[in-house]
Amino acid sequence: MKATVVAALRERGQRIRADFVERELPDHIDTSRHGGLLAMLRLDPSTLVESGQE
Numbered sequence: 001m002k003a004t005v006v007a008a009l010r011e012r013g014q015r016i017r018a019d020f021v022e023r024e025l026p027d028h029i030d031t032s033r034h035g036g037l038l039a040m041l042r043l044d045p046s047t048l049v050e051s052g053q054e
Contacts, residue, residue: 001027001031001048002026002028002029004048005018005021005025005038005048006018006021006022008043008048009021009043014041017041021037
C-alpha cells in the first residue's frame with residue numbers, strides 16, 4: 001500500500017510528503033495504526049487499492 005500512497009501524493013504534486021512516506025512508513029501500511037496520517041494526507045484507505053489485490 002505504501003507505493004499506492006506515494007503514487008497518489010506524487011500525482012497531486014506533493015513530492016515532499018511522498019518522500020516522507022517513502023522513508024518513514026513500512027511497505028504495508030496498517031490503516032488502523034496509520035489512519036491519522038492517511039487522514040492528514042487526505043487519503044481515504046478504502047480508495048487505496050494495491051495492484052494485484054483487486
